[in-house]
Structure formats: structure tokens, C-alpha cells
Amino acid sequence: MEKAFFDQDNNDNSLDRVDGRLKVTGAATYAAEYQLPNVTHAVLVTSTIAKGRITSLDSKLAEQAPGVLAVISHVNSPGVPAYGSSPAMPQRATLGTPLRVFHDNLIYFSGQPVAVIVADTWQRAEFAASLVKVQYEKEPHQTNLEANLSRAALPANVQRDKNSRYHDYDRGNPEELNTAAVKIEATYKIPTEHHNPLEPHAIIAHWEAPDKLTLYDKTQVIKGTQGNLARAFKLPLENVKVQAKFIGGAFGSGIRVWPHVMAATLAAKKVQRPVKLVLPRELMFTSVGSRPETIQHITMGATKDGKLTTITHEAVAHTSTYEEHTERTILATRMLYDCPHVSTRYRLVNLDVNTPTWMRGPGEVTGVYALESAMDELAYALQMDPLELRRRNHADSDPEKNLPWSSKSLKECYAKGAAHFGWHKRNPEPRSMRQGQMLVGYGMASSTFGVHRNYAKSRAVFQADGKVIVQSATSDIGPGTGTAMTRIAADTLSLSPAFIRFDLGESTLPDAPGQTGSTTVSSVGSAVKVACEALKQKLLQLAVNTPNSTLYNTNPADLSVEQGRIFKTGNPATGVTYTEILKQNNLPQLEVTEESKPGAEWQKYSMSAFGAHFVEVHVNPTTGEVRVKRVVTCAGVGKVINHKTARSQSIGGVVGGIGMALTEESVMDHRFGRYVTGDFANYHVPVHVDIPPIDVFFIDEHDPHVNPVGAKGLGEIAIVGVAAAVANAVFQATGKRIRDLPITPDKLI
Structure with missing residues (x-):
């Protein structure tokens, strides 16, 4: 058992x-569960067409409905300063421009927010939303990846960046495939997949003053959300506070600021009260991204004894018409196996959909599905054990980076x-x-x-009661971030984990990257370790520099630490506890803040x-x-x-x-x-x-x-x-x- x-x-x-x-x-307490005085409730009205423009938006009945405080759309939005003024004759956004919520009458995808209703209860907001009448001028839309493969192109952002790894890649001579003793060729397809965590996306936006904004948001990137909103509304960074202490799963859907966040923030600015907006499950499929649909074509060649000679890997994925979302789909093919001739190509097709985003294992989970399926097909073509084929082609060093x-x-x-x-x-x-x-x-x-690994900071505070508070503005979408950081801090300080408290989930804490790409322990954990190491060194210095300490004038190199007690190595009887050190120096606490970076x-x-x-x-x-x-x-x-x-x-x-x-x-x-x-x-x-x-x-x-x-x-x-x-x-x-x-x-x- x-x-x-x-x-x-x-x-x-x-x-x-x-x-x-x-x-x-x-x-x-999750994002939608915070209790704020005078909180109001918001419901989105979304587009029913995939491309076109709004010709009229009739909200009169909705505005007259019981409990309704406001109906906000492009007609009356208080505006996002970074967007600039709404143009009289709007033009479609250039590639690389995030969706500008309620900025104009243009529609980029079905499900795009076109209005938000604010009422005193959710039920009243939901009813009022059904009363909004929107008329459109439709334009032909394109949402079918396979039907638009002829439009596949190298992403524009890759073309601008000569160092991008998404450029066409060739190692050796891919034409060697023609001489391979055994070869296979296959196309693999992955559909669009949506993240669907148990907790839907939710936010409470509260303007505490005309220039002070607080968000209780389901976000994996607390400091990133803070910075994004500060730039959008042209506020000092410290005037935007973001809180996300608990997150009920995200899988990547909480990596960026989505349109509903901006809609709730604009609504709160309009009604001058806190606004709560919770996405229903249906809008989780249109509002917060997805794993992009991807079509991959792989060819493989090998000698009769199973040594890879050639791999070609081509991938085409979809993105929106206004942003380019790229993923590492073809990168694992360059390094996972020892193969002399490798070629990869990566292309995007712009479709009339919401922008895709990273979903657990972004790029690799898609690309390795095709690569490892092809390896299995090759093993059968060779009549070889699939495990043995992989062993024979093990890369003892990185064949791409050398x-x-x-x-x-x-x-x-x-x-x-x-x-x-x-x-x-x-x-x-x-x-x-x-x-x-x-x-x-x-x-x-x-x-x-x-x-x-990314840049991160951590603060460690040792208190007179023997407890240690460790802080960083990271988040936890479920893997147990607080537990891992507690373990790192406890091991570094040689303390029981019961004496450690790890604070996270608030933008007021020391800088941390988002919880993305398996980087949290690597980045934040490193910052926690160096902060706790610095705190321990301060305690050691105090121990040897305090005249009434039993360790006074001892060489720090001759000291050991165990369970919060410093003593001479090999002589545990001569020692002093962390708390005694603070007491001897009349210190209520001892604090350090350290950073860590690659x-x-x-x-x-x-x-x-x-x-x-x-x-x-x-x-x-x-x-x-x-x-x-x-x-x-x-x-x-x-x-x-x-x-x-x-x-x-x-x-x-x-x-x-x-x-x-x-x-x-x-x-x-x-x-x-x-x-x-x-x-x-x-x-x-x-x-x-x-x-x-x-x-x-x-x-x-x-x-x-x-x-x-x-x-x-x-x-x-x-x-x-x-x-x-x-x-x-x-x-x-x-x-x-x-x-x-x-x-x-x-x-x-």
C-alpha cells in the first residue's frame, strides 16, 4: 500500500x-470570495459574430432594469489612457496589439466582450445583459486552420528578431533522408484545447482613489499584472496592488491580462465601487486563451541498426489576427536525440479567434507528441524495441547547442x-x-x-519569538509553492519547518516572476535560499561579535548550525540559539532582502x-x-x-x-x-x-x-x-x- x-x-x-x-x-480565500463593502456585480455581453463591426448597441432596456448601475461599452467607456482616444473611423489593430477593450466597434472573434453590465446583484446583472441588443455588420471570417494552411507564414516577430529560435533550422544536410535505409513519414494533429481549471477566472476591481487601483485577480503573474495595469492606466506602479493568494488551478490560462480584467477595471472606474466579475464556464472557452491547434509533419530516416540519420519536423499552428502566439513546438526535435541531419520549420496562421496562450507543457507537449509518435513508428519499421531505439540514439551532449x-x-x-x-x-x-x-x-x-530561471527577490525576517517570515510576490496555481519554499527556508536555516511562514500572492512583496514554465522553484526558490543564507550569516556574525555570547570571537568557519542553534563544530554544548542572539543584541527582529538571477x-x-x-x-x-x-x-x-x-x-x-x-x-x-x-x-x-x-x-x-x-x-x-x-x-x-x-x-x- x-x-x-x-x-x-x-x-x-x-x-x-x-x-x-x-x-x-x-x-x-479565492479571487471572487473577498468581501468588500458596496461590492457590485458584472456580467459580460459578448459578440455573436467572429468578424465585423458593431453598427448599433441598444442598452436602454438594460439601463432601466432593476438594480442596474451602468452599461459600459465602446459608446461610453471611461477609456484606457494607454489606448489613446477612440478613432472616428477605426482601423483594425496591427499585428502585435493586444485587444483594446471597449475602444472601438471592431470585432475580432466570437465571444469578444462588447459591453459589461454592472448591477447590485449578479442575477440582476445577468438579466440586464439579456436585454442588450447589438447589431453587426458581418465580414467573412476564417477560423479553420486546415482550410488556411496556404496562408501559413513565419511569424513577423520572429522575422524581426534575428536571434529567435523559431527561424528555419538546418543541421547537416536534410537531403540525406533520401539515402536512409529505413524511413517513415507522418502527419500529426492536435486540436485546440482549453485549460478549464476547476476555478473559473474571476476578478474584483476596486479603485480606492482616482489614482489607486486594487485587484483581487486569478493571475499566475502578480507583478506582471501589476505592471500591465499600471502602464495601461498610466499609474505609478506602487499605486496598483494585485492580490492572488489562492488560485484554483490555471495551467497557463492566468499568465496574461485578459479582456475581462480590463472590462472589470473599466466598470469599477465608471461606477466608483468595487466590481466583481466571474466568467461562466462557457466564456472560459472564448476569453482566456487555449492550446493552439497544431498540424505537424515529421519524416525520419535511420540505418538498419536503428541509428537516426535524419529528422525533419514542420509545425503549423493558429494564432489571432491581432497577436502572434509562438510556442517551442519544434525545439525538442533539435536536442532530444543524437541525429546528424535535422531540419525544423515553424509557421503560424492568423485566424479570427481569441489569442491562444501557453497551456501546461507549452510547445514541448505538442512537439514531443509528434516526435515520440514518429519514433514509435520508426521502431516498428525497424522491427526494433521502441525503448532500445531511444537508447541507441541517446544524446550524450546537446547536439543543437554543442x-x-x-x-x-x-x-x-x-x-x-x-x-x-x-x-x-x-x-x-x-x-x-x-x-x-x-x-x-x-x-x-x-x-x-x-x-x-528568472530574476527574483525574497525577504527573510527572523523574529524574536523564533519564527521566520519569508516573502516573495510569487503565486501558487496548485503545485504547492508555499510548501516548497518553506522546505527550502527551513533546510537553509537549519530550522524546523514549523517555525517558517512563507508569504506570497501580493504585489507589495519582493519581486518575483510569474508561475510559468516550471520556473518557480528555480527562480523564487533560489531567491529564498540566498536570502535565508544571508540571514543565517548575519546571525553567525552576531554570535561571534557579541561580547556576552558563548561564541564570542569564534571563527565562523568553526561553527555549525542545527535546529536554530549555533555551536562550535564537534562541541554542541557550547552554543547559542537564534533567539538568544537577538535578545543579547536587543533586536526585535533581523531582516534581509536578497535577489537571485541567472x-x-x-x-x-x-x-x-x-x-x-x-x-x-x-x-x-x-x-x-x-x-x-x-x-x-x-x-x-x-x-x-x-x-x-x-x-x-x-x-x-x-x-x-x-x-x-x-x-x-x-x-x-x-x-x-x-x-x-x-x-x-x-x-x-x-x-x-x-x-x-x-x-x-x-x-x-x-x-x-x-x-x-x-x-x-x-x-x-x-x-x-x-x-x-x-x-x-x-x-x-x-x-x-x-x-x-x-x-x-x-x-x-
């Missing part, structure tokens, strides 16, 4: 979630995962394994995600996390139903800070990968340019019955190069490759290669 919960190799002594009790008792890895344990992940899964029991022949009437399939895939090590090493997933599926040959029966996942992610929460992150990633492979798809009715999947009845996310036992293992690497804490990040790599492993298992079970996700029963029967 215990093995199902912990990897026994790690000698786990994990912390429970420091905020767990608050969450399970309902004491945690740099050594800071650390890499992919081979160990293969070995450990395969052993625990029982990969050796696999019969390679498709449709050869059965359990009763069910077809059984085994599939596997590699996983990778780059190590990223250094020259990034020019010396290539830094990535690696892993492997092993999946067993059962397929009903009559109905085409696919059930994932078990998963073994193993990752090398540097130092694992807290195994319990790390395991939870890994499970979450696997669940997302199963959904990507088997159920998730946002369906667009191209006649109207509108998604018809607007709820959980039509957009299918995995539920409890869909998820099997998941065994999680880690290779706890020592990597002194990535950052001060030695952690590479786990949030993204947990999902990268899972969809491919499931798809590969389905092929082995059925003999049918499904390259167009999700793998639904109709594609198998």
Missing part, C-alpha cells in the same frame, strides 16, 4: 502542504521506469496481447522540458529536465473504448525539494496527458466561428474512473549548475510525452495508428 504513494528509493520525509488545512476547510548537459539522467529514467513497469513482458506484435476480451497495449515515450553558467551548459513514461492500455475491440490501466513515470529533475508534492505534480501531469490523448477537444463550428464545446458535458476532461494507478519515480540528481537549489522544475515535464505514450500503447494494442488527437472510439472501430 505504501509503495503506491511514495517512491521508496527517496527515503521520503516530505512536508504536508502548508496551506492544505486552509483549502480543505474552506478558509482559503554544449555539455549540466546533468542528464534519461538513461536511468528509462531503466527505472521500464523495470517497475515490466516492459520486458511486452509482446511487440500489435494485437497480440489480451486480457479476456480486451486488447492490451504497452507504450512508452521520452519527456523533456528546458530549465528556465549567471554565466547558462553559456557553459545546456540545461534540461528529462524523463520517461510507460503506459498500459486496454481497448475494447467491439466498441473502441480505450482505458488506461496503469502508468509508470520517472523523471530526472535535479533536486526534488518535497517528494509528496512533487509526486502530486507528476500525477497531475499524467492526468492532463491522458486527457490530451483520449478526450480533450474544443470543437469549432466554422460556420459561425464559435466553439460549440462550452461546458464539461461537451468538453471531456478525465474524471476519477478514467485515471489508473500512477507510480511516480524520480532520479534525484545533483546539479550544481542550474541554480542555488539545484532544482530543474517539474510542472511541465510531467505531461510532456504522456499523450504519445498512450497513443503508442493504443497502436500496439490495436494495430491502428491514430495520429489525430484525441483517440476517440469512432477512430478505432
Whole structure:
């Protein structure tokens, strides 16, 4: 029983979630739950066409409805200073311009906010919204990626940046494919997918004064949201406060400031009262981005003994007509395997939809699905074990950057995962394994995600009562940020975690990057470590410089610290506690603020996390139903800070990968340019019955190069490759290669 919960190799002594009790008792306060005096409620009116312009907007009935305080649209918006004045004859925004809410009468996508109703209750606002009559002049829209592939182009922002990694890439001579002994060619498709966290997006906007704005927002990027709103409304940065202490999942949807945030902020400015706006589930499909639909074409060549000679990888994704959203879809292909001839191409198609955004494992999860599916196809063409093919093409150094890895344990992940899964029991022949009437399939895939680190600051305060407060303006969308930071602080200060309190979720705290790209522990964790290290050094200096201290004039190099007590190494009897040091110096507290940022090590090493997933599926040959029966996942992610929460992150990633492979798809009715999947009845996310036992293992690497804490990040790599492993298992079970996700029963029967 215990093995199902912990990897026994790690000698786990994990912390429970420091905020767990608050969450399970309902004491945690989410964005829409803050209680402000005189709060009002807002409901959006959204466009019913995908492209065109508003010719009239009749809000008279809505304005006269009970409880309505205002109806705000482009007709009467108080305006966003950064937008400038509304033009008499508006022109469509140039590429790279975020949507300007209520600035003019132009429509860029179906579901675009065209008005916001503010009333004293949500029910009254909802009713009034139904009374707003909008008429449009329609223009022909384009929302179909496949029908517009001829318009695919290198992104304009890439063309302007000569250093962009999205430029066409060639290593060696891709024409060598023609001479390959064995080759495969295939096209893989991923539909648009929407994030759909349990908590929908919500905001309370409050102008405390004409030049002071406070937002309670569901955002992953607290300082970024603060800066964005300060620039938009031309306010001093310190006059904008953003709070997001608890977030009920986001998966990337909370990375940027979306139109509903601006709508609520404008509404609050108009009515001069706090305004609460909560997106209904339907608007989660039109208002806060998505994983872009992507079509990928891969060719692979190899020698007869399975050595890769050539890979070409072309990807086309959709974006909006007013912004370019780019992802790292083709980048893993350049570095995951040792291959002399590699070519990648990346293109975008501008469509009349809301701008896509990053979704857990952005780029890599899309690109590695195609790459690892192609590797499986090549293995079958070679009549070789798919795991052995990957081992033979292991990249001992980064073949793209020509740099050594800071650390890499992919081979160990293969070995450990395969052993625990029982990969050796696999019969390679498709449709050869059965359990009763069910077809059984085994599939596997590699996983990778780059190590990223950003500038961050942290404050550490030691108080006279022995407690330590550590602070940084980071956020937590669910992985357990507070728990990880508490662990880092406790280990650095040699204190029990019970004495540590980590504050996050407020823009008034020291600078921190957003919780994106698996960077939080790498960035904020490093800042916490250096701040706590500096605090410890201050305490050591006080201990040896205080005349009435038992350690007076001792060389700091001869001191040790354990459980908040400093003593001479080898002589624990001669010591002093942290609290005694403060008391001896009449100090109510001791405080430090430190920053952490990447250094020259990034020019010396290539830094990535690696892993492997092993999946067993059962397929009903009559109905085409696919059930994932078990998963073994193993990752090398540097130092694992807290195994319990790390395991939870890994499970979450696997669940997302199963959904990507088997159920998730946002369906667009191209006649109207509108998604018809607007709820959980039509957009299918995995539920409890869909998820099997998941065994999680880690290779706890020592990597002194990535950052001060030695952690590479786990949030993204947990999902990268899972969809491919499931798809590969389905092929082995059925003999049918499904390259167009999700793998639904109709594609198998």
C-alpha cells in the first residue's frame, strides 16, 4: 500500500502542504470570495459574430432594469489612457496589439466582450445583459486552420528578431533522408484545447482613489499584472496592488491580462465601487486563451541498426489576427536525440479567434507528441524495441547547442521506469496481447522540458519569538509553492519547518516572476535560499561579535548550525540559539532582502529536465473504448525539494496527458466561428474512473549548475510525452495508428 504513494528509493520525509488545512476547510480565500463593502456585480455581453463591426448597441432596456448601475461599452467607456482616444473611423489593430477593450466597434472573434453590465446583484446583472441588443455588420471570417494552411507564414516577430529560435533550422544536410535505409513519414494533429481549471477566472476591481487601483485577480503573474495595469492606466506602479493568494488551478490560462480584467477595471472606474466579475464556464472557452491547434509533419530516416540519420519536423499552428502566439513546438526535435541531419520549420496562421496562450507543457507537449509518435513508428519499421531505439540514439551532449548537459539522467529514467513497469513482458506484435476480451497495449515515450530561471527577490525576517517570515510576490496555481519554499527556508536555516511562514500572492512583496514554465522553484526558490543564507550569516556574525555570547570571537568557519542553534563544530554544548542572539543584541527582529538571477553558467551548459513514461492500455475491440490501466513515470529533475508534492505534480501531469490523448477537444463550428464545446458535458476532461494507478519515480540528481537549489522544475515535464505514450500503447494494442488527437472510439472501430 505504501509503495503506491511514495517512491521508496527517496527515503521520503516530505512536508504536508502548508496551506492544505486552509483549502480543505474552506478558509482559503479565492479571487471572487473577498468581501468588500458596496461590492457590485458584472456580467459580460459578448459578440455573436467572429468578424465585423458593431453598427448599433441598444442598452436602454438594460439601463432601466432593476438594480442596474451602468452599461459600459465602446459608446461610453471611461477609456484606457494607454489606448489613446477612440478613432472616428477605426482601423483594425496591427499585428502585435493586444485587444483594446471597449475602444472601438471592431470585432475580432466570437465571444469578444462588447459591453459589461454592472448591477447590485449578479442575477440582476445577468438579466440586464439579456436585454442588450447589438447589431453587426458581418465580414467573412476564417477560423479553420486546415482550410488556411496556404496562408501559413513565419511569424513577423520572429522575422524581426534575428536571434529567435523559431527561424528555419538546418543541421547537416536534410537531403540525406533520401539515402536512409529505413524511413517513415507522418502527419500529426492536435486540436485546440482549453485549460478549464476547476476555478473559473474571476476578478474584483476596486479603485480606492482616482489614482489607486486594487485587484483581487486569478493571475499566475502578480507583478506582471501589476505592471500591465499600471502602464495601461498610466499609474505609478506602487499605486496598483494585485492580490492572488489562492488560485484554483490555471495551467497557463492566468499568465496574461485578459479582456475581462480590463472590462472589470473599466466598470469599477465608471461606477466608483468595487466590481466583481466571474466568467461562466462557457466564456472560459472564448476569453482566456487555449492550446493552439497544431498540424505537424515529421519524416525520419535511420540505418538498419536503428541509428537516426535524419529528422525533419514542420509545425503549423493558429494564432489571432491581432497577436502572434509562438510556442517551442519544434525545439525538442533539435536536442532530444543524437541525429546528424535535422531540419525544423515553424509557421503560424492568423485566424479570427481569441489569442491562444501557453497551456501546461507549452510547445514541448505538442512537439514531443509528434516526435515520440514518429519514433514509435520508426521502431516498428525497424522491427526494433521502441525503448532500445531511444537508447541507441541517446544524446550524450546537446547536439543543437554543442554544449555539455549540466546533468542528464534519461538513461536511468528509462531503466527505472521500464523495470517497475515490466516492459520486458511486452509482446511487440500489435494485437497480440489480451486480457479476456480486451486488447492490451504497452507504450512508452521520452519527456523533456528546458530549465528556465528568472530574476527574483525574497525577504527573510527572523523574529524574536523564533519564527521566520519569508516573502516573495510569487503565486501558487496548485503545485504547492508555499510548501516548497518553506522546505527550502527551513533546510537553509537549519530550522524546523514549523517555525517558517512563507508569504506570497501580493504585489507589495519582493519581486518575483510569474508561475510559468516550471520556473518557480528555480527562480523564487533560489531567491529564498540566498536570502535565508544571508540571514543565517548575519546571525553567525552576531554570535561571534557579541561580547556576552558563548561564541564570542569564534571563527565562523568553526561553527555549525542545527535546529536554530549555533555551536562550535564537534562541541554542541557550547552554543547559542537564534533567539538568544537577538535578545543579547536587543533586536526585535533581523531582516534581509536578497535577489537571485541567472549567471554565466547558462553559456557553459545546456540545461534540461528529462524523463520517461510507460503506459498500459486496454481497448475494447467491439466498441473502441480505450482505458488506461496503469502508468509508470520517472523523471530526472535535479533536486526534488518535497517528494509528496512533487509526486502530486507528476500525477497531475499524467492526468492532463491522458486527457490530451483520449478526450480533450474544443470543437469549432466554422460556420459561425464559435466553439460549440462550452461546458464539461461537451468538453471531456478525465474524471476519477478514467485515471489508473500512477507510480511516480524520480532520479534525484545533483546539479550544481542550474541554480542555488539545484532544482530543474517539474510542472511541465510531467505531461510532456504522456499523450504519445498512450497513443503508442493504443497502436500496439490495436494495430491502428491514430495520429489525430484525441483517440476517440469512432477512430478505432
